[in-house]
Amino acid sequence: MTLGRSLPxxxxxxxxxxxxxSVLIVLPVGVLLLGSVxxxxxxxxxxxxxxxxxxxxRDVLAATGFAPLLAATLGAALAGTVGAALIGASxxxxxxxxxxxxxxxxxxxxxxxxxxxxxxxxxxWDILASPRSGILNIVLRAIxxxxxxxxxxxxxxxxxxxxxxxxxxxxxxxxxxxxMDATLEEAAFMSGAGRxxxxxxxxxxxxxxxxxxxxxxxxxxxxxxxxxxxxxxxPGNLHxxxxxxxxxxxxxxxxxxxxxxxxxxxxxxxxxxxMLQHKVASRRNVVTVAGKGQRVRPVALGGLRWPxxxxxxxxxxxxxxxxxxxxLFIALRRNIFFSTIGAILDPTQLSFAQxxxxxxxxxxxxTLWNSLAVSSVTMAGGxxxxxxxxxxxxxxxxxxxxALDLVTVLPVAIPGIIIGLGYLWSxxxxxxxxxxxxxxxxxxxVSQFAPQATRAIAGSLVQIHPELEESxxxxxxxxxxxxxxxxxxxxxxxxxxxxxxxxxxSFRELATAxxxxxxxxxxxxxxxxxxxxxxxxxxxxxxxxxxSLIxxxxxxxGQALRRDRMTDGNPVPTxx
Amino acid sequence: MPTVKCAxxxxxxxYGPREVVSDLSLSVAEGEFVVILGPSGCGKTTTLRMIAxxxxxxxxxxxxxxxxxxxxxxxxxxxxxxxGMVFQSYAIWPHxxxxxxxxxxxxVRGIRLRExxxxxxxxxxxxxxxxxxxxxxxxxxxxxxxxxxxxxxxxxxxxLLLFDEPLSNLDLKLRERLRTELKALQRRTxxxxxxxxxDQAEAVELADRIVVMxxxxxxxxxxxxxxxxxxxxxxxxxxxxxxxxxxxIVLAATAPGVAIVRTAAGFxxxxxxxxxxxxxxxxxxxxxxxxxxxxxPGAPAQHCHAVEVLGSRFQGTGTRYTVALHGAPFxxxxxxxxxxxxxxxxxxxxxxxxxxxxxxxx
Ligand SMILES: Nc1ncnc2c1ncn2[C@@H]1O[C@H](COP(=O)(O)OP(=O)(O)OP(=O)(O)O)[C@@H](O)[C@H]1O
Ligand SMILES: [Mg+2]
Numbered sequence: 001m002t003l004g005r006s007l008p009x010x011x012x013x014x015x016x017x018x019x020x021x022s023v024l025i026v027l028p029v030g031v032l033l034l035g036s037v038x039x040x041x042x043x044x045x046x047x048x049x050x051x052x053x054x055x056x057x058r059d060v061l062a063a064t065g066f067a068p069l070l071a072a073t074l075g076a077a078l079a080g081t082v083g084a085a086l087i088g089a090s091x092x093x094x095x096x097x098x099x100x101x102x103x104x105x106x107x108x109x110x111x112x113x114x115x116x117x118x119x120x121x122x123x124x125w126d127i128l129a130s131p132r133s134g135i136l137n138i139v140l141r142a143i144x145x146x147x148x149x150x151x152x153x154x155x156x157x158x159x160x161x162x163x164x165x166x167x168x169x170x171x172x173x174x175x176x177x178x179x180m181d182a183t184l185e186e187a188a189f190m191s192g193a194g195r196x197x198x199x200x201x202x203x204x205x206x207x208x209x210x211x212x213x214x215x216x217x218x219x220x221x222x223x224x225x226x227x228x229x230x231x232x233x234x235p236g237n238l239h240x241x242x243x244x245x246x247x248x249x250x251x252x253x254x255x256x257x258x259x260x261x262x263x264x265x266x267x268x269x270x271x272x273x274x275m276l277q278h279k280v281a282s283r284r285n286v287v288t289v290a291g292k293g294q295r296v297r298p299v300a301l302g303g304l305r306w307p308x309x310x311x312x313x314x315x316x317x318x319x320x321x322x323x324x325x326x327x328l329f330i331a332l333r334r335n336i337f338f339s340t341i342g343a344i345l346d347p348t349q350l351s352f353a354q355x356x357x358x359x360x361x362x363x364x365x366x367t368l369w370n371s372l373a374v375s376s377v378t379m380a381g382g383x384x385x386x387x388x389x390x391x392x393x394x395x396x397x398x399x400x401x402x403a404l405d406l407v408t409v410l411p412v413a414i415p416g417i418i419i420g421l422g423y424l425w426s427x428x429x430x431x432x433x434x435x436x437x438x439x440x441x442x443x444x445x446v447s448q449f450a451p452q453a454t455r456a457i458a459g460s461l462v463q464i465h466p467e468l469e470e471s472x473x474x475x476x477x478x479x480x481x482x483x484x485x486x487x488x489x490x491x492x493x494x495x496x497x498x499x500x501x502x503x504x505x506s507f508r509e510l511a512t513a514x515x516x517x518x519x520x521x522x523x524x525x526x527x528x529x530x531x532x533x534x535x536x537x538x539x540x541x542x543x544x545x546x547x548s549l550i551x552x553x554x555x556x557x558g559q560a561l562r563r564d565r566m567t568d569g570n571p572v573p574t575x576x
Numbered sequence: 577m578p579t580v581k582c583a584x585x586x587x588x589x590x591y592g593p594r595e596v597v598s599d600l601s602l603s604v605a606e607g608e609f610v611v612i613l614g615p616s617g618c619g620k621t622t623t624l625r626m627i628a629x630x631x632x633x634x635x636x637x638x639x640x641x642x643x644x645x646x647x648x649x650x651x652x653x654x655x656x657x658x659x660g661m662v663f664q665s666y667a668i669w670p671h672x673x674x675x676x677x678x679x680x681x682x683x684v685r686g687i688r689l690r691e692x693x694x695x696x697x698x699x700x701x702x703x704x705x706x707x708x709x710x711x712x713x714x715x716x717x718x719x720x721x722x723x724x725x726x727x728x729x730x731x732x733x734x735x736l737l738l739f740d741e742p743l744s745n746l747d748l749k750l751r752e753r754l755r756t757e758l759k760a761l762q763r764r765t766x767x768x769x770x771x772x773x774x775d776q777a778e779a780v781e782l783a784d785r786i787v788v789m790x791x792x793x794x795x796x797x798x799x800x801x802x803x804x805x806x807x808x809x810x811x812x813x814x815x816x817x818x819x820x821x822x823x824x825i826v827l828a829a830t831a832p833g834v835a836i837v838r839t840a841a842g843f844x845x846x847x848x849x850x851x852x853x854x855x856x857x858x859x860x861x862x863x864x865x866x867x868x869x870x871x872x873p874g875a876p877a878q879h880c881h882a883v884e885v886l887g888s889r890f891q892g893t894g895t896r897y898t899v900a901l902h903g904a905p906f907x908x909x910x911x912x913x914x915x916x917x918x919x920x921x922x923x924x925x926x927x928x929x930x931x932x933x934x935x936x937x938x
Contacts, residue, residue: 175816402863443638465667467665467667470654470661471725472669473655474654474655474660474661475680475684477655477680477686478653478655480686481684489671490670492671
């Protein structure tokens, strides 16, 4: 593929993209790191070097409660990761390798929680299992159970982490199980090993790399998570790093340099973990790849079939059905105060009033339009930008493409709250009018979701045989014509995936925008969080349902678009 | 003297430190079918891609119809070279129908829809795919895709046709049929073609001239018969056909281009050559199994040598014997379906006169 080399503007394009991505991604993080060792907040990218100090780090470390803060953040993330790994790996094995009833359905719905924003999940579990008024607790009390649930605890938060992040593990492990050469298992059976031994000695070690690498990824995501600890941690007086960063900025006067120092510590953790994850993920296990697509007899579960199916679908009950029911219940009530089963079932309470209040409020409607605008522009701009990046990285031999690749994967290791903070300090006082507009939020989102968008597009691009492009050139089409008529149509599944990801991730994002909005540029998820803090639970439930519905519609629309009319059902013979 | 359609002069190409094409010069005459033949990794595809404009040579020039398309400081992009190419993977675009694929070169040249349709229809007829136009390209079989790729390469009346192992993904039967069709089509259209393969049977059948490549260099160019009867190196002899190659020493030169040699096992014969064959020079003696036959023992004919059958392999159209010639194994191909001679049977080996050849020892 020397097509890229004959592109006269190739070098200019690479330089321009590198510069753009550096400003978008590297600069904000750099400003934040600098801010963490200065005594004054940077203004208009001018730094007061006389205030060079380590005092911010000292203050953060010496503050009372730092040890519990670190322990809660890492502990809950670790416990949540272990839980997610257990749930995700078991579900994957059940759905892919056993004869459990309903395995196809299980496979379809196991990833559904991915589309539930963590904020919405946190609201739902707040409604379900808050110690006093949680619906589940009311039911438990009514049936005379000797215990109640409390979601505002370490265990409650780790539980919420585990159920909402299990689908990430599921995705990786189920893919590994599908690619696994099942004759390796059969050989173990023939050697006289029983089901449990085969699972333990053969299957588990073979999927271990996928399990480990996805667990590390989930661990990183949980360390940087803001929404769930902010909703469920504070009531129980449990504090987490991301929430503390937000608190520090909320002080008057804001302690920005300390917040930056705390952010820098968090960044060190996530960067190290992501590097570790990268190492694990790149250690490919060649043995597990089957040469032929042979269909393998699934493991027979025997008498355990139905109990295990009940467990598998029980997970879906916890993570999809119960929360949705809880949100619907609260959103469709006139009065959100209730303490008995009788009050819960009172039909006169049924009303659409909350939806009326929410969407009769011009502020809420305004935030919805803002969010739709931000997500649409993020989607459009991000798709074009990362298509160019993915094309240059994967389809040309232009010098500088590796650097481009590196810059676009960096945000994997940068927590959203840190991107937000970095953007704040980079742009707040620059007189270019960016701060206070939706554009700064859009730019932050475009930066934050670079890895997901680029990976989705690259996944499709690398499957296009280079000769498909080269033959177009020999047919007389120039570079741009080939891009338009051949490459883009063939990469459509990846491009559509990137569009869905950019829209969904930006629409549900909370932490990144926390520091970037002003009164005119509030977003829907920010408004939800705001209402929840003020105790308007019914309103929040109605808004959460609307948000989930919008995301669901968008995802379904995207999936319909993704399906390619020509290649559907037929393997693309030219892809080999 | 036919006009030169495509001329390569001193082409050189490296990937990093590896030189994969070295000082390659070749000229292809108008209407000629040239096959580049060589083992895997010898630089055939790289050479073809340089002609196409998909790779830039590090050194050397390429001219098509007398116009320089590639030279230091000058590079005409592939889309401006008027070349049709059939790729090994077919490179049929899966998001288009058959006729959209075929008409694509016309579409990007801005030709109107009606003319596009007509011309696509015409070439589809030519390659035997009438009425397949509206089908989605992915619904075709491998052989049909091959024809679509060919139709697409032909549709814009290219100056030159390039093929990169276009038949290697097909099964044997289909490969043979398409080979015949391809040759007939090329005769009919008179299109100058350069065809890359590592399959000598394909090369021998298709080529007006074969270019044998080894490790990035051309080792011999010639008509298939010339390469077969007059290989210049042991590599060519081995690659063109599975010949008997016996280490030997020149005993005497009898006439210009003819010498008497003796193999290591002590077998003596007269052999042709075009090297400096003075007595004592070590050489390799090349004798094709097809130029030999086995007769009843003691046959009084000239050019006969007493041998003993060591083993045989039945090959459908004939039997390939391994016999002991002065104690050393020697292959003979006997055509026909006679019951094979048992091992240990004595026989008389006859080598057709004037067919033994010597090449420099390796
Ligand atoms: N893009 C590339 N980068 C590095 N090395 C390459 C590249 N393309 C080809 N090569 C190397 O150059 C050598 C020649 O490759 P080429 O494809 O021309 O061989 P070939 O004769 O067509 O072989 P085959 O019969 O296997 O197709 C090979 O060793 C190959 O590994
Ligand atoms: Mg090749």
